[in-house]
Amino acid sequence: MVTYALGSLVLPALVTPASGDTLTVMLQTAVDRARTHLPLFQRVRFQGELGAGPFVAFADPTLDLSSELRLGWYLGDEEIDLPKSIAKAIVKLGQHLGTEKVVIQGGSGGGFAALQIGAHIPGAHVVAANPQTDLRRYNAKAYRAAMVSALGRKDVGNKSELIPRISVMRRLQDLSSQLDVTLVMNSGDVYHERNHAAPLREAAEHLDGVTIRDVSFDLGPGHKGLSNDLYGQVMLAVYERIGTVSPALSSRADG
Numbered sequence: 001m002v003t004y005a006l007g008s009l010v011l012p013a014l015v016t017p018a019s020g021d022t023l024t025v026m027l028q029t030a031v032d033r034a035r036t037h038l039p040l041f042q043r044v045r046f047q048g049e050l051g052a053g054p055f056v057a058f059a060d061p062t063l064d065l066s067s068e069l070r071l072g073w074y075l076g077d078e079e080i081d082l083p084k085s086i087a088k089a090i091v092k093l094g095q096h097l098g099t100e101k102v103v104i105q106g107g108s109g110g111g112f113a114a115l116q117i118g119a120h121i122p123g124a125h126v127v128a129a130n131p132q133t134d135l136r137r138y139n140a141k142a143y144r145a146a147m148v149s150a151l152g153r154k155d156v157g158n159k160s161e162l163i164p165r166i167s168v169m170r171r172l173q174d175l176s177s178q179l180d181v182t183l184v185m186n187s188g189d190v191y192h193e194r195n196h197a198a199p200l201r202e203a204a205e206h207l208d209g210v211t212i213r214d215v216s217f218d219l220g221p222g223h224k225g226l227s228n229d230l231y232g233q234v235m236l237a238v239y240e241r242i243g244t245v246s247p248a249l250s251s252r253a254d255g
Helices: 044-050 061-065 082-097 109-118 140-151 160-166 168-175 190-204 228-242 247-254
Strands: 002-006 009-016 022-027 055-058 101-107 124-129 179-186 210-217
Touching: 002 082, 009 044, 009 061, 009 082, 022 044, 022 082, 022 109, 022 228, 044 055, 044 228, 055 082, 061 140, 082 101, 082 109, 101 109, 101 228, 109 124, 109 168, 109 179, 124 228, 140 160, 160 168, 168 190, 179 190, 179 228, 190 210, 210 228, 228 247
Parallel strands: 022 055, 022 101, 101 124, 124 179, 179 210
Antiparallel strands: 002 009, 009 055
């Protein structure tokens, strides 16, 4: 475990070195603060079992700003644009580990953060499962709680410089990002399809550097995350497509 001092925030990371040319980045979803101790690193054991090379899990230090906050979307605070800071940490870590590619994955709020972070890393591959893409289109109570804790305000209002902090589409547009996105959706999650996935696809049509690849599963009605089996299926397909090289994956292919 390592920590990054970012001014008033401390970013915790769990790094697992391994042989391979691809660094996988893992981000957390919402948490039950009554049952969960921070920092939280999700699905790391299963990721290790995939044998896809080195990986790092980042916990969200935005949650440290309020003991009642369940979802911080890796917003950071008024001084720290956290996705930008995490992107810098990923690039340096990749250089240290000798990797050439990066896959950033997250679901729901972690999927939002994966897209935001990936926007700052040219050529990154993002796997976003049922992500939010514009926080103004999400649950108003959760959005306002995160905004007050992170940015000291209930909404961005007319602060145009803050809009990229809460809108994936705006950040991608402002940065002219080069990004490959695997968008994994539950076909039964009508709300996220209409309010978040569809606007992202529409924006990508006008962004030369952004590619959206759709993957759909029928998990039933509502906002549901991927099981380990489905997660593994999606991630292994991504690794195969981008040509990830690692001893364990080579053994799987030979077998």
